[in-house]
Amino acid sequence: MPASTTTSQRELLRTLPGDDIRQILWKFADRFDLQMLVQSVRAVARGPVARLVAQGGRLTHDWTPEKNALLAEYDAAGITAAFMKPEEGGYLEGPKNLALSLIAFEIAWVDAGAATGSMATHLGLAPIHERGTPEQRAHYMSVCAPAPGQEPKRAAFALTEPLPYVGVETGLLSGKVRVAEWPEGGEPLLEVSKRGRFITGMGFANIVSAAVESDDPRLHGTMMVILEEGDPGIFDRGTPTKKLVHQLSSTSDPVFQLKVPASRIIGGYRVVDGRIVPNYDHGAIIEAVFRRTRVTVGLITAAKLLSAVEPLIRYHRDRFRGSGAGAPGSPRYDLGLQQKEDVTHRLLDVWATGEACASLGFATARLFDDLDPIEKEKDRVLAEQGITGGMSMVKALRKRSVEAIEYLDQRSRSEALRNKARYSALAADPVIQYLALDAQANVLCPATKLWNTGIGSRMMREAVSLMGGYGITEDCPGFLGYKWIDTQLEATYEGPEAVQRRQLSLTMTSEVFLAQFRTWIHEMRRVAANEPGTGACTLASAMHLWVWTLEHLQQAKDANGQKLYQSNRQGVTFPMADALCWLLASRCQILDVQRLRSEGAGAIQEGFEGTVQFLTDLCHIQASRAAGEVSRICSELVFGYLRHPSWDNAPECSTCFKEEELQQIESIIPGASGFTSEYLMEDGTHSTKAGPCVRAEGLGDFTKLRSKLDGCLAGALLAKDRASESLQKVMIPAALDYPQ
């Protein structure tokens, strides 16, 4: 029966979730500074940015005056200054990861390229912010902060590997630095040569953080150097990149040949045995930068998925209005395409994925906000012990990981079962806190980047397809076609998917992370015990299956005796990373809705019950999809490397019946011969299949877990039917709040 004909007395979703709901879901209901930021950014996104897209601003890859005019809008909205501390010209206190994520989300709701462009200066300044000297930070942050009567400087980030197909590994840098002059007792003057490629923000940047490597015996290793427009030499912005995506972001291939003082080395330097040794190599700086900025990229895709919901509902519902084919009040007029279950179910998949993407991304951003001060405190504590970085830091932290696991174990227990004194001691130790959070961050950051952009890209295609041919026109409401193609860049820049999978394959096997992950299984069971319809139980079963599979793969060998879980066996490690991402996203989504359920009742004045029920159903839908993916991946990996038994291998046929034996059994107990298809016929041939069925020796537990998981899917599609009814009845605005 089509869902369109069902009615219920339950509370349904009455309007699309508004700011009050989102603030609780994404945990910034108590942050009026962020709420203000969201409003001002939204006004820019749905005003000047949307108008420019609608006017065809994306149809050229050149950096036009119209695109450039957006920079002033970003300044006025507080986007540019959001990165700075109040004393540097900013206005937000504390860590900025959630703030920047919200900015990216709001602008990407309309155009992802604008989101990237609005934050190009943040990326350019990030190396200075993370690893610059106090003097560098104070100077460059303040000159880039908008102030009355002062045009802010703008920054770009120039990494760049060598051009492909030139016989050079992409791990190498294309920029070089030499000592041009080194006056006696004075500061060295460096000569920097760099040809950038695909550099964001180069159409307007005045300051560039460039990654270079030494081409001089008097300089050690790699480093990042600050270049300024106006330095002696060549500061050529280069030709615009002929990209097909993110057209409201400036991208070009610049050329630099500049002389700069050595004080421009980010993080400073020391002179050792007559050589200039940078305090940070470029890798250390990039790691600190990208592990934060990748989260915002994931949220860009999340925003696009959620932004597709309203225009799709409107398109489906209004599809036949005005045609005369259905009178007002008829199902055809009122519901349009929403009469068809396929339409609502597919849109629910898009919506559920968008919610999961957003939950994962914002959870990760908040995690980095928590991690930032703890990381500084950890550095301070270890510095007091004479440990300041490099391998000594790695070794010191490794020694404490057992205590971190103990802390996580204690934390997961009820208070009655905790060793209170021990728990308090561990909880107060910044090194332990750092280890616990860092293990999560090392997984959640690449997971956000990988899953949000990868799966998000696929689901964005689904959203476009739900708009029919309209989806791939410039007139498509919500710019869905543009949003779809843009996702491919989001999946690529700041480290393509393979890089994220590679990182995950290493970090997800950390004992600290796995200890945490095991406590999350219990956490989901507890949620399920209190709120059975959330999909949390399904997810817990899937998480259990994943952990079992990981442990199995780490020990198991393939049919040729080769170890399965190893660094270069990406056919094993990468799918496990993919599977983990599904679980993490679904978990974050469930936890967000749990927060709404517990904190929202007093704050949301109308329609709360229906909203929570709908979002819970989306959790259930997503959890079941995650469980399905995990189940498929784990089964493929567990069984896929086993050799299939063969009729030719006599030991494997040792349990085959003879046909006449089966006939005898059948004569005694009719029907009993059907229990096996493995028998030898009179002519010596076997039944028509590849060989005896696989006997899962040693895999009984896996089979039980998988079978249990199959059962856990019960109710998931009932949740989809419920949510489908909401989709048909939810009230949407009369028109989109940005032009098309």
Place this chain on the structure above:
Amino acid sequence: MAYQIIVCGGLAPDPLQTLEPVATPAGPALKNEMMLPAVFDPWASHALYEAAHLARQHAGSTIKVVSLAPKAKLQQVMMTVAQKLPFELVPLDGPGGGFTDAASVASALAGAIAAIPGLDKSQLLVFGGWESATRGAGVVMQMVGEKLGITEQFLAVDELKVDAGGALVIKERVEGGRHQVSRCAAPPAVLAWATGNLPEPANHPQTGMANMRAMMPALQKAKAASLASAITYAEVALPAVTRQTRIVKDVPAAEIAREIAEWIKQ
């Protein structure tokens, strides 16, 4: 001269939302009204922006916004408005829809204004919209003025200037697309603004931060306004939308334009 400017302004549902009147035990309301995003009333916004301009021109001037609205909604709206100019919020928690009684709203606003400590009528200018975007009664500001004992009242104001002698030179809309210019020697005065003629102030996040630090506690302490009303509504409905389409072929554009012009003149 420094002015004490009070701006009265409520909320209106975001105009893009689907607005559907429904009957409730408490009288008519909009469907899902509390769930719809809201904006600061557009007419009151003009008054606020003009107030910002006036305050900038006259050092020492202060702006207070007295707003009667559901405080949760008001908090959301202030996240945007507070970034435009420095002001203090005097919130009154109450219904903000279009079905309240103008007289009771005026009483509540006048009471809140009268209770503001340190109010000096010799500096007082009471601003507001000439009507609300929700109710459109067009009488609240006059009643507020009367209740406060302010008899210098100007309606549909488009411009305010202060001359060299400190007198207020006020341009009001009158019939036929004309303006009436009045001179008011000094405050107190009530100005109910039409569109004004000054642009929306530029966004300034730092101002917003400073405003919200004071507004959040004020919103939490906002007193509930009791709006007694004897009004009963026989019926509420959206304005009927009529579409009269005529399909014509082979008619020159000039002829179509002439016909449309004739129709407009009717």
